[in-house]
Amino acid sequence: MKPGNWPKEIEYLTALTYSKSVTSHLHKSLHTLSANCSPILDNQLLRTPSPWVCITPIKDRSHPAHGQHGLHATRDLPPSSFVILYLGCVHTSLATDASYDPDSDYDLSLDRELGLAVDATHKGNEARFINDYRGVRESGPNAEFKDCWVSSDANGKLEKRIGVFVVSAGKAGKRRKGIKAGEEIVVSYGKGFWNGRRGEQAEEVG
Numbered sequence: 530m531k532p533g534n535w536p537k538e539i540e541y542l543t544a545l546t547y548s549k550s551v552t553s554h555l556h557k558s559l560h561t562l563s564a565n566c567s568p569i570l571d572n573q574l575l576r577t578p579s580p581w582v583c584i585t586p587i588k589d590r591s592h593p594a595h596g597q598h599g600l601h602a603t604r605d606l607p608p609s610s611f612v613i614l615y616l617g618c619v620h621t622s623l624a625t626d627a628s629y630d631p632d633s634d635y636d637l638s639l640d641r642e643l644g645l646a647v648d649a650t651h652k653g654n655e656a657r658f659i660n661d662y663r664g665v666r667e668s669g670p671n672a673e674f675k676d677c678w679v680s681s682d683a684n685g686k687l688e689k690r691i692g693v694f695v696v697s698a699g700k701a702g703k704r705r706k707g708i709k710a711g712e713e714i715v716v717s718y719g720k721g722f723w724n725g726r727r728g729e730q731a732e733e734v735g
């Protein structure tokens with residue numbers, strides 16, 4: 530089953546896929562436990578489609594991603610809680626890797642040392658619709674991408690993933706409300722994402 534508002538041209542994934550350039554050695558390295566392999570996610574949290582989010586067409590003209598889609602919470606999500614995995618195609622940054630697109634707007638680093646990233650341009654899950662907070666939520670992001678670990682087989686072998694988590698309550702508990710039902714889930718893509726794109730736009734105009 531696919532989530533509501535899922536676009537026809539995009540493949541809906543319930544697990545990561547791997548490009549041919551991801552060798553078995555690289556794949557195995559994602560199983561190697563680092564010193565800090567937490568949090569480990571309970572399989573119960575990995576239901577697909579996710580009951581905690583919904584994909585929403587953005588009709589508000591003042592929204593900077595008007596005409597596109599965003600991801601909203603369907604229920605209250607407490608601070609620091611897990612929301613959803615970021616799924617797509619795991620690829621290398623080799624020029625010969627057909628799944629590597631340096632211009633992708635849906636690409637997230639999975640492991641810098643291994644040179645692996647996850648691209649959700651052509652296939653992914655609800656997480657690919659998470660927008661950046663700029664121009665959307667004055668007080669900043671209410672969610673973040675973080676490393677996490679899941680059981681990848683019946684033996685409980687752990688494998689690294691990128692997860693979306695609600696930001697923590699903060700030292701003064703300023704963000705103790707977490708994300709309220711109906712609220713848009715937004716992260717920070719980082720200045721690098723926007724700087725790169727501003728440069729491209731200037732080139733197109735000039």
Ligand SMILES: C[S@@+](CC[C@H](N)C(=O)[O-])C[C@H]1O[C@@H](n2cnc3c(N)ncnc32)[C@H](O)[C@@H]1O
Pocket residue numbers: 593594597598599634635657658659660661662663664665
């Ligand atoms: C990962 S996609 C997010 C989902 C996208 N809105 C969609 O419907 O497919 C990233 C793209 O969304 C748009 N976007 C996300 N956050 C934005 C923001 N705060 N302001 C303007 N555009 C944004 C940009 O076009 C960006 O390249």
